[in-house]
Amino acid sequence: MESRSTNISIFQHIDWFTVLIYIVLVVAGVFSIYAASYDFDHANLLDAGEFSGKQIRWIGLAFALGIVLLLFDARVYETYAFPIYILLLIVMLITIFVAPDIKGSRSWLVFGPLRFQPAEFGKFATALALAKLFSGYNFKLNASPKNYYRALAIIFIPILLILAQRETGSALAYLALFFVLYREGMSGLVLLAALCAVSFFVIAVKFTDTxxxxxxxxxxxxxxxxxxxxxxxxxxxxxxxxxxxxxxxxxxxxxxxxxxxxxxxxxxxxxxxxxxxxxxxxxxxxxxxxxxxxxxxxxxxxxxxxxxxxxxxxxxxxxxxLQPHQQQRIRVTLGIEEDLLGAGYNVNQSKIAIGSGGLSGKGFLNGTQTKLKYVPEQHTDFIYCTIGEEQGFIGATLVLVAFLTLILRVLHIAERQPSIFGRVYGYCVASYLIFHLAINIGMVIGLCPVIGIPLPFFSYGGSSLWSFTFLLFILLRIDASRREHPSYN
Amino acid sequence: MRKDYNLEKRKYVIGGFIIVIVAIYVLRLFNLQVLDSRYKDDADSNAFLRKAIYPSRGVIYDRNGKVVVYNRQAYDIMMIPRDVQEFDTVDFCRTLNISPERLKQRITDMKDRRLNPGYSSYSPQILLTHLNDEDYGRIQEKLYRFPGLYIQKRILREYNYHCAANVLGNIREVSPTDIEKDPYYSRGDYTGDLGVEKSYEKYLRGEKGMEILIRDARGQIQGRYENGAHDKKAISGRNLKLSIDIELQQYAEQLMQNKIGAVVAIEPETGEILALVTAPSYDPALLVGRDRGKNYSELRNNPRKPLLDRSIQGAYPPGSTFKPSQGLILLQEGIITLGTSYPCYRGYINSGLKVGCHPHGSPIALKPAIQTSCNAFFCWGLKAMLDRRSKYGSTAEAFEIWKNYLVKLGYGYRLGIDIPSESRGFIPNAKFYNKIYGEDHWSANSIISVAIGQGEILATPLQIANLGATIANRGWYRTPHVVKEIEDTVLKSEYTTKHIPPISIAHFESVAEGMRMAVTGGTCRLANLKDIEVCGKTGTAQNPHGRDHSVFLGFAPYHNPKIAVCVYVENAGFGATYGVPIGSLIIEKYLNGDIADDRKHIEQRMLEANTIIYSGVKKH
Incomplete structure (x- = not known):
């Protein structure tokens, strides 16, 4: 009874600011995909045969799903967190065995013309499971090592399954959840140690010549x-x-x-x-x-x-x-090696495309590098190139600022949740966004190794878009009912 | 559960982390996009393929509108190394009939930055040059099998008359220094070498055009950049009309075959050169095309030096052809009058010095002295001038005056013909002799042989012919030149202005009369044509290298002259033996179009004569 009345008033309590940024990013994404896959012969943004047209359908469905997600009672997510998590784990396990080999990875489930990537949907399921764990009665992370084991198990089971699908990039994204553990009490020394490890690694590998x-x-x-x-x-x-x-x-x-x-x-x-x-x-x-x-x-x-x-x-x-090609990617990223036709080709071409954009860009659909397909994967992982080339420094910075605003907003929403479930879930969403933004754009501008993960809301593909839509709209739903469900802890 | 405010602060750490990351990325973007311009150039060379369009080179006509040099298509195979994929080299080599080693060598050379400083894997490089039509046809069909290769059309030269190599010049591939000097050129372009091809290069070459094509990542052409809005059309080179009469040139070259020397024929009124012959010569077509290098080094190593243009680069003693200039100076300076006579007892004999002469009446005045080419007259004349202290103060000052007249008559400096490498000849000044003999330690007798065009005096056949033109015009000349008209342009003013030496017309008239007398009853009798009043002067130039050179200077007709001629045949003996007949044949051919029947035997004899055999032979 109570939940019915909230369904009617839910749209008054939605955080419309977040929805606005979401819409801005998704629409900018469609235009970028259109620009990235624009051919000299074709010119229809809505053409269903084109990437942009397809993406518009994915967006339409994503909106519909978003609304459906908002109509559920917020408690549904908490109640069914573990079942959802386990269901997704099973799907990911099956994927290892039934998925066809696509570009060296077995992470895609194919249903006729549709393909989707369970690893992407595993993100919100894992977030729900982690939030559920932390919201358990009197659960305190530092109370017992056992609590750490449980939290790490929730994070690492999907990681292992995804690694088995040979989709390293997506697997690494789950490591972002360590931010959540930190927020919930894990010692900062762990993050510091990780930081030291990364810098030691970089220094030791980079300065080997002298x-x-x-x-x-x-x-x-x-x-x-x-x-x-x-x-x-x-x-x-x-x-x-x-x-x-x-x-x-x-x-x-x-x-x-x-x-x-x-x-x-x-x-x-x-x-x-x-x-x-x-x-x-x-x-x-x-x-x-x-x-x-x-x-x-x-x-x-x-x-x-x-x-x-x-x-x-x-x-x-x-x-x-490390495999030779992985060693090479790392060496190229650290600037030890210049291999413009091999591993460094993507990054070099992507830097050329972005660098040629200048302050204000070449204008929508006027980018030469992206049009002429110099940048591989430019409508998926390297979509940011198109923005850099056509919209210039101003456009590229605006996109970064939009993402930053979204992340800070999500952190703010997370902190204002009265329930631990809501807060932990919110931090999970923020962590995924931080990781994807930092790694994807870092890779495109040549600051990180090439790890194939998409730029949320921009990169072409339904799975990534839906995954982040799920993450965001479930958070919005939980947030919308925070006043009606005063903390029961 | 109580909120842990200590832990809540950690949101600042996480928020701060992403703010720092975004700030770093913005700085990086600023560096990539705004500060560093390298990527813009890279993007351009990625996406734009700039293809040169070669204009057709200007055609060269002779003065009568006959086509002398025109264009032929040739084909180069160009390669964009970045776009080249593995291809069947055996098939490629077999199609073009070259060895795989040669192909390999070409590619190695191409990538060697010392040989090819402009090498870039993004830009078109030359793989093979000068394919003929057949090779072109065969490779064209198969080109799709060799991605990264394409055909570049180029212009080569074709010659209708295989003569006048020294005037026409040729074209060659530009060298790295050419490219450095003139950024217009890029590797594989052609530029003029020697002759008018070189001196009129800027007119003949036209302007290259540019086609900007869009190329995708696989090297495939996607179309023209903005529909060709930024393309540049090639502008054809300008045509040249030579002043050369190509048939006269051809005829003169035939007369000079098997001889060493030069012929210069000038239209006095305009300074236009009708024929500019150097012998031995070569076929200009030898220096075009694939065998250019081989032919060029053969010509360069030839002991007869066919690449030397003796008509403008040969500095010879003018011998007795110098005497008319002496007559002019002596008259103008008032040293002699037409009535002044000097004695000649088989030569000029003075204080133990003797300059020999041949038998003729004595004493003798100027006109007969020119007629009989009396050495003594001009020696006495020069001595009288240099010794006249009452007028000049000293020998040296008198000599300077004398020298200045010669300079005004076109000797001693380059006349400024419009083809490269002209020699200036040599006219000594007083300083020169001061150095040799010491100041005031030389007199007229020390240097007397300059009076008859010997001694230190050197002149090019062009300068000698120019004196003929000056006398023919009775007192002025225009700088001799070989190009009559440039399409859509006016000739430089230096080829149209009159140069007027400070000598009165009357004196020129007297000298001309003397030269007319030389033909009618003097040394040039062989040039005495029935229907043309020829004026002439022979020269028998002594030289330290062997037998005397045979020289002739003449113009015709006597009144209102149309042609002035200088013939210079090395080591051929008396001026009358080769110089006069060849000169008179050229005059007759030019003015009458044909040789009179009773003179055919002279023509025949000249065509057959071989004087090369005397070259290098010491005088007995």
Whole structure:
């Protein structure tokens, strides 16, 4: 009874601002797809045979679905979160076995003329499941390691299934949910460690040409970072000023000695030097920890040891675990290698297309690079090129600003939810958007490796569009009824 | 459940994270799109294929409107390396009848940036040049099998008359230095080399056009950029009308076959050159087409130096053809009058110096001196001038005056003919002799041989002929030139203005009369045609290299002259033996159109004569 009356008033409580940005992005998307696939012979935006025409049908259906989603009671999503999640997991599992091989991945289910990608729909299902987990009675992430296991299981099961479909890009998108864990209490050190790992990796891989003290410069730089982080952790995290001073003196003093020896033509091997000074410092800190039983000191030592081990494994991982084409993509992205006809072709052509746009662009349908198909996948993953070329810096920036506005709005909506379910779900939506925006545009402008994920609302394809429509409209539905369902927690 | 406000702050971390990312991306976009212009150029070379359209080169006509040089299509195979995919090289080589090694070598050369500085894999490069029609036909059918290759039409030259190579010049592929000097050219273009092809290059070449085509990522042409709105039409080169009478030229070249030397014929009224012959010569068609390189090096290594244009580059002692100029100077300076006579006892004999002469009456005045080519008269005349201190102050000053007259008559400097590499000849000045003998340590006798066109004096056959034209005009000349008209353009004023040496018409009249007498009863009797009053002067030029050169300077008719001629035959002996007959035949041919029957035997003898055999032979 109560839910019926909310159905009638639901449209008064919808966050129309979000709907407006959604419509703006989707409409801009259609025009971009039309521009990207525009042929000199064809010229009909609505032509059903063209990508833009098809996309318009997908959008129409997406709107209809959005309205349907709004008509459900908000509690339906919470109630059926796990069943939906499990259903999607089953579909993804089946997909591995029945999907045909399309461009090297088995992630598409084909029904006659229609194709859709379960991995995309897994996004909202996983978000619902994660939100449901956190909204459980008295659930606190940090209360028990078991809670972590459950949360990680919800995230990693779909990741594994999607990896099995050989659709790495989509799988990586689920990692964005770590933002949600952070918001719900996971230590910031985890994100910091991830950040360190990424920067260590980049430095170690990028600076391999120059040799410093008998080892690649990149490795030496990482060692120095590890040493610096240790000093700062002692100072700021452990508040052990004396220890920080001693370790700093030890590092700098030994470095000075090595330098003087080097001037006298006595060359020490870098690896031996760095390892020995770091181990000595670690032993010193461990002794201090025994005396004062400071847990933070041990964490500091652990971080240093883990960093050194990570550095050693980077080389192994890069050369032995990664496939040659993946190594190449990474090298091209880091600017170590220039391979304009191979792996770097996409990115180079995409940079040419965007770069040639100038301040105000060449004008709608006047882009030469995209029209002449210099940029591969330009109506899907590389759709942002078309905007960059035809709308210039102004248009490209406006699109970025629109996305930023949407993300900040979603964060705002998430935070204003009285229920944990609503909040966690909202953060899931924001996290997916952040990841897709950062990786897709980063890849198109040559700042990230080429990971094949679409730009939400812009890239051609029903699955991606519907997936983000689901995510957004379910959030809007939950948000619309937040006042009528005061927190029951 | 109580809200955890500590955790709520983390929304700022996440929000801040995405704000920072977007800010970085905006900066990156700004750098890519606004600051860095490299990508715009890349985009252009990606999408636009600029294809040159070659204009047809100007056609060259002779003075009577006969086509001398015209165009022929040739075909180059161009290659856009970026668009080339694997193709059947065996089929390709067999179609064009070339070896796979040659093809490989061509591609290696093409990519070598030292040989081909303009190499870019995006722009058209030349793979093979000068395909003939047959090869073109065969490859055209198969071209679709070789993506990235296309045919570029080019213009080559074809010659109707295989003569006048020195006047016409030829065309060659531009060198890297040409491209550096003139950005109009790009690799594979042609430019004029030698002759009018070089000096009138800017008129003949026209202006290249440009077709801008749109090319997609697979290298396929999608159409014209904005329907050709930015295309540029090629502008055809301008046609030239030479002043050369191509048949006279051909005839003169025939007369000069098996001889070394030059013939210059000028229309005195206009300064237009009717024939400009150097011997030995070559067929201009040798320097066009695929064998150009081979032929060129053969010509360059030929000991007879056919590439040297002796008519404008050969600096010879003018010998007795110099004497009319001496008569003019002496009269104008008042050193002599028509009545002044000098003695000649088989030569000029003065203070132990003797310049020999042949037997004739003595003493002798100017006109008969020209008639009989008396050496002594002109030696005495020059001595009188250089010794006249009352008028000039010193020998050196008198000599400067003398020299200035010669310069005004066109000697000593380039006349400025409109083809390249003209030589200036040599007329010494007082400084020159001061250096040799010391200041005031030389006198008329030291340098007396300049009076008869020997000694240090050097002149080109063109300068000698120009003196003939000046006398024919009785006192002025126009700079000799080989191009009469340029289509849609007026000739440069330097070819239409009169040059007037400061010598009175009356003196020219006297010298002309002397030259007429030389024909009627002097050294040039062989030129005494029945119906044409020819005036002439022989020359027998001594030279350090061997036998005397045989020279003739003449013009006709005596009144209202239509042609002035200089003939210079190296090592052929007396002026009367070769110079006069050849000169008179050219005059007769030009004015009458044919050679009189009673002179056919002279023509025959000249055509058959071989004086090359005397070249390099020491005088006995």
């Amino acid at each position: 040799i410093f003290m008998g080892i690649p410069l990149g490795e030496a730089m990482v060692f120095m970072f590890i040493m610096a982080i240790m000093v700062f952790m002692l100072l700021l995290y452990c508040k052990q000023i004396e220890a920080a001073r001693n370790v700093a003196i030890w590092y700098l003093g030994s470095g000075l000695v090595v330098w003087i020896l080097d001037l006298c033509n006595i060359h020490l091997n870098g690896t031996i030097y760095f390892i020995s000074v770091i181990i000595t410092a670690c032993l010193y800190c461990s002794l201090l920890a025994l005396k004062s039983k400071a847990k933070k000191l041990m964490i500091t030592v652990g971080a240093s040891v883990a960093s050194v081990l990570f550095l050693f494994s980077v080389n192994y991982a890069f050369t032995s675990v």
